[in-house]
Amino acid sequence: MNRENNIILEKILNLRDYVQNLEDIKEEIINHFKNLKDLDDSTRKIWTSNVKEFFYSTVSAWEVLTTITEGKPNLKKIDDSKSFLYAARNRLSQIISQLKIFQSRKSSLLIEKVGVSFKECWDAFWSNFNDLLPKEEFVKPIERIIKISDLEYNLPCSVCSKTAVKFKIGYGRLDEKESLVFRGITLETSLRIELVNILFKILEEDDLLGAHNFMKKYHSPEGVDAYCPECDKIYCWEHYNAWEEYDDGFYDCTYGECPKGHKRMIDD
Numbered sequence: 545m546n547r548e549n550n551i552i553l554e555k556i557l558n559l560r561d562y563v564q565n566l567e568d569i570k571e572e573i574i575n576h577f578k579n580l581k582d583l584d585d586s587t588r589k590i591w592t593s594n595v596k597e598f599f600y601s602t603v604s605a606w607e608v609l610t611t612i613t614e615g616k617p618n619l620k621k622i623d624d625s626k627s628f629l630y631a632a633r634n635r636l637s638q639i640i641s642q643l644k645i646f647q648s649r650k651s652s653l654l655i656e657k658v659g660v661s662f663k664e665c666w667d668a669f670w671s672n673f674n675d676l677l678p679k680e681e682f683v684k685p686i687e688r689i690i691k692i693s694d695l696e697y698n699l700p701c702s703v704c705s706k707t708a709v710k711f712k713i714g715y716g717r718l719d720e721k722e723s724l725v726f727r728g729i730t731l732e733t734s735l736r737i738e739l740v741n742i743l744f745k746i747l748e749e750d751d752l753l754g755a756h757n758f759m760k761k762y763h764s765p766e767g768v769d770a771y772c773p774e775c776d777k778i779y780c781w782e783h784y785n786a787w788e789e790y791d792d793g794f795y796d797c798t799y800g801e802c803p804k805g806h807k808r809m810i811d812d
């Protein structure tokens with residue numbers, strides 16, 4: 545193993561300090577919830593498990609990276625680590641909305657503290673991801689809409705080429721009959737099979753805006769979640785910088801902000 549790899553592995557081990565820091569704050573928040581007199585037991589249980597999930601997602605993000613032993617970039621492991629980190633960030637957003645319900649000096653302090661510590665942890669992780677990823681630029685997708693077969697079309701991220709959206713004829717999770725299945729970066733949904741003719745004609749014409757408008761009309765005002773109308777481009781979760789927002793502890797919506805800084809609600 546060469547010197548450069550040793551340095552990277554050492555940096556990964558150093559992430560432990562950031563994770564440890566969050567463990568202390570996890571305990572503080574759980575104790576705070578324990579002492580809230582107006583909180584009923586079942587809500588306390590849920591909130592406490594949210595805090596644990598937040599912390600253990602961060603631990604998992606770290607553990608995945610520690611299994612990189614050969615010093616070789618391992619894209620799958622980096623991807624898994626990112627997913628755990630995104631899960632932790634979404635859970636934190638939920639916990640902060642819970643802390644805000646019973647406002648006090650203590651809750652404000654905890655929000656501030658966990659926010660700062662998680663930001664430091666997040667930045668340290670991303671510095672590692674950047675070290676571990678191959679240095680060459682992403683391969684830009686040649687096509688905006690890829691026809692996989694007569695039954696399926698994929699829309700790749702315009703930055704990294706990863707598949708961000710799938711439209712296909714098939715069965716969604718709860719479908720009893722064949723449907724037009726949409727799978728985006730925030731949700732999966734099934735539409736009437738009869739709509740296939742309209743949609744596939746749009747996709748054949750390489751019309752991303754058309755596909756977005758189709759989803760607006762037949763599904764929800766957010767349209768294709770991975771699509772930035774101002775750029776007329778598709779972005780994956782990472783490159784749309786997507787994050788979930790919570791209100792009083794309940795899921796509210798997901799926002800995305802594309803690399804050009806265009807921000808919009810992508811799921812409600």
Ligand SMILES: [Zn+2]
Pocket residue numbers: 701702703704705706779780781782783
């Ligand atoms: Zn991407």
Ligand SMILES: [Zn+2]
Pocket residue numbers: 772773774775776802803804805806
């Ligand atoms: Zn944009």
